[in-house]
Amino acid sequence: MLSRRQLLAASPTLPLFLTMSGCKGPAVLSAPPTVSTQTQTLLRAVTAELNLIWIYNKAMASYSGLAATLAPLRAEHEAHLTQLRNRVIEPPGKRVPDTVTAKPAVGATSGAALIQLRTAEQAAVTTMMSRLNGASPSLAQLYASIAASEATHVSVLSARIGAR
Amino acid sequence: MTAASASVAALQGALAAEHAAVYGYGVVGAMLTGTRQASAHTDWTAHQVARDTLVTMLTRLGATPVAASPAYELPFGVTNAKSAAKLAAALEDGVTRAYLGLVAVSNPALRTFAAQAMQTSANRALTWSGTTTAFPGMPT
Numbered sequence: 001m002l003s004r005r006q007l008l009a010a011s012p013t014l015p016l017f018l019t020m021s022g023c024k025g026p027a028v029l030s031a032p033p034t035v036s037t038q039t040q041t042l043l044r045a046v047t048a049e050l051n052l053i054w055i056y057n058k059a060m061a062s063y064s065g066l067a068a069t070l071a072p073l074r075a076e077h078e079a080h081l082t083q084l085r086n087r088v089i090e091p092p093g094k095r096v097p098d099t100v101t102a103k104p105a106v107g108a109t110s111g112a113a114l115i116q117l118r119t120a121e122q123a124a125v126t127t128m129m130s131r132l133n134g135a136s137p138s139l140a141q142l143y144a145s146i147a148a149s150e151a152t153h154v155s156v157l158s159a160r161i162g163a164r
Numbered sequence: 165m166t167a168a169s170a171s172v173a174a175l176q177g178a179l180a181a182e183h184a185a186v187y188g189y190g191v192v193g194a195m196l197t198g199t200r201q202a203s204a205h206t207d208w209t210a211h212q213v214a215r216d217t218l219v220t221m222l223t224r225l226g227a228t229p230v231a232a233s234p235a236y237e238l239p240f241g242v243t244n245a246k247s248a249a250k251l252a253a254a255l256e257d258g259v260t261r262a263y264l265g266l267v268a269v270s271n272p273a274l275r276t277f278a279a280q281a282m283q284t285s286a287n288r289a290l291t292w293s294g295t296t297t298a299f300p301g302m303p304t
Contacts, residue, residue: 144267
């Protein structure tokens with residue numbers, strides 16, 4: 001293996017090229033584009049919404065009697081997803097997540113499915129609250145609003161569970 | 165505007181909304197009976213507690229809490245139980261919007277406080293209106 005000194009000696013024009021190009025060397029050139037912590041959090045929020053929508057879809061496909069209750073809630077999650085995706089502005093050209101990462105088995109009964117959805121909504125509220133700090137003011141407001149929406153979903157699902 | 169003055173302004177906005185809710189629930193309760201009136205009374209009390217909490221927070225920050233207005237103009241006529249429930253939902257929407265403003269401040273504790281308050285008011289709005297919204301507090 002050539003040492004750095006040997007490499008430079010073998011290529012007298014390399015130092016000049018590096019200086020003129022402003023290049024600091026291969027390590028910098030090969031580094032992946034950095035994604036801010038705020039954007040990483042936002043991308044995780046997008047994935048979380050995709051996962052929630054997937055559970056709703058599975059529950060509705062399995063238990064058609066729940067459709068009237070679940071369809072409006074799923075529609076609101078789809079609206080959340082759209083707004084979250086619209087907030088992703090970096091890194092340029094990066095594809096916003098569109099893949100579901102968690103596919104749990106849907107509850108064995110419609111009642112179990114409702115409880116499963118309520119648990120998922122409660123967890124979503126907690127997670128969304130944890131995203132507030134470190135977010136820009138407008139993004140924090142979006143997270144807080146979505147958390148409030150999800151908190152109402154918990155109430156709707158609880159009422160449906162209680163009515164059974 | 166400094167971070168401290170922004171926090172005070174947003175807290176004053178939330179307090180003004182709580183003052184309005186306390187007034188408004190008086191109108192709501194007068195049009196209801198039975199369990200619905202009891203629910204209105206519970207919510208009226210909760211808004212009084214929230215109002216007092218905000219007054220304490222502002223005082224600790226060295227600010228003078230905004231006072232309640234002598235009277236408030238209702239957004240529509242309240243003449244029966246149905247319009248009373250509609251007013252209650254509107255009051256809760258107003259409170260949710262005010263707390264959304266407080267979420268925008270940089271203080272982490274205030275952000276969390278406001279976001280939790282939004283969940284409470286959004287759920288009260290659900291109770292009165294019977295419907296959910298995708299983005300409680302956000303401009304439509």
